Amino acid sequence: MPAHVDASLCDGCREAGLRAAVVRCEAVCPGDLMTLDPQTLKAFCRNYSDCWDCCACVKACPTGALAPRLSYALALFGAKVSYEGRPDGCRWTLSGAGVEEAFDLPGDTGWK
Ligand code: SF4
Ligand code: SF4
Numbered sequence: 128m129p130a131h132v133d134a135s136l137c138d139g140c141r142e143a144g145l146r147a148a149v150v151r152c153e154a155v156c157p158g159d160l161m162t163l164d165p166q167t168l169k170a171f172c173r174n175y176s177d178c179w180d181c182c183a184c185v186k187a188c189p190t191g192a193l194a195p196r197l198s199y200a201l202a203l204f205g206a207k208v209s210y211e212g213r214p215d216g217c218r219w220t221l222s223g224a225g226v227e228e229a230f231d232l233p234g235d236t237g238w239k
Pocket of ligand 1: 178
């Protein structure tokens with residue numbers, strides 16, 4: 128299943144009201160699945176069945192608008208995973224059922 132798009136956070140990779148030169152989630156998706164709705168300029172996945180859950184789009188999003196979907200087999204209903212890129216690594220945060228756990232991973236994420 129492709130990442131969930133939080134439309135309130137997706138700005139279409141625009142800055143200062145200008146159309147983005149590069150839509151990050153679109154640029155990194157290996158299956159060419161992520162794109163912008165021409166009406167709303169919000170991202171969406173054009174083919175759910177072709178998504179292989181690589182999370183490249185989640186990691187590339189500069190606004191935190193994308194989050195992996197978790198199946199009930201992996202986590203409780205309502206559980207969420209969020210990604211935060213940093214210059215020296217990244218943090219994955221799993222939350223649900225009143226519990227939150229963070230996993231910090233070192234390395235160059237490409238975020239400056
Ligand atoms: S999870 Fe991977 S394959 Fe699926 S939409 Fe995102 S970048 Fe594309
Ligand atoms: S990378 Fe994030 S902000 Fe940019 S279009 Fe995709 S979901 Fe929206």
